[in-house]
Amino acid sequence: MAEHPGHSGTRDAEPMSGNWNENPPWVVPVPTDEDREFFEGASRGELRIQRCDECGLHQHYPRYLCSHCGSTEVKWVTASGVGTVYSFTVIRQNGVPPFRERLPFVVAAVDLEETGARLVASMPGADPAQVAIGMQVRATFRSVGEGIGLVDFA
Numbered sequence: 001m002a003e004h005p006g007h008s009g010t011r012d013a014e015p016m017s018g019n020w021n022e023n024p025p026w027v028v029p030v031p032t033d034e035d036r037e038f039f040e041g042a043s044r045g046e047l048r049i050q051r052c053d054e055c056g057l058h059q060h061y062p063r064y065l066c067s068h069c070g071s072t073e074v075k076w077v078t079a080s081g082v083g084t085v086y087s088f089t090v091i092r093q094n095g096v097p098p099f100r101e102r103l104p105f106v107v108a109a110v111d112l113e114e115t116g117a118r119l120v121a122s123m124p125g126a127d128p129a130q131v132a133i134g135m136q137v138r139a140t141f142r143s144v145g146e147g148i149g150l151v152d153f154a
């Protein structure tokens with residue numbers, strides 16, 4: 001039986017490949033009134049999240065209501081970009097370009113230092129063997145369209 005060509009039996013020692021700055025139309029978000037500030041902020045190099053005036057907690061993804069207390073008093077703030085890996089996975093299979101060319105890569109759930117906000121994001125520069133729960137990470141920004149950016153972590 002032939003061995004799967006992508007399985008070498010070694011650890012993921014190589015840095016990630018693929019061009020993370022080539023973004024075909026199907027990976028570019030189409031912002032709504034609710035989340036436009038997040039994507040436009042990312043295109044400016046700002047991590048925009050929401051803070052609730054009622055309970056003081058933060059949230060992500062963007063919503064009209066506070067996910068912690070239900071208040072409508074949510075306001076946009078700029079986060080520091082510093083966070084901690086809450087959990088992560090290593091994507092090893094994906095047949096769709098451009099993801100196919102980026103394998104393997106890490107997708108992490110990151111708790112921001114602004115209490116209450118957790119983002120799920122890619123870690124394009126990360127060696128999967130080096131990522132660990134609890135490690136400190138920092139937001140990076142990637143433009144994917146006219147005035148539209150994505151948030152990654154490194």
Ligand SMILES: [Zn+2]
Binds near residue numbers: 055056057069
């Ligand atoms: Zn609240």
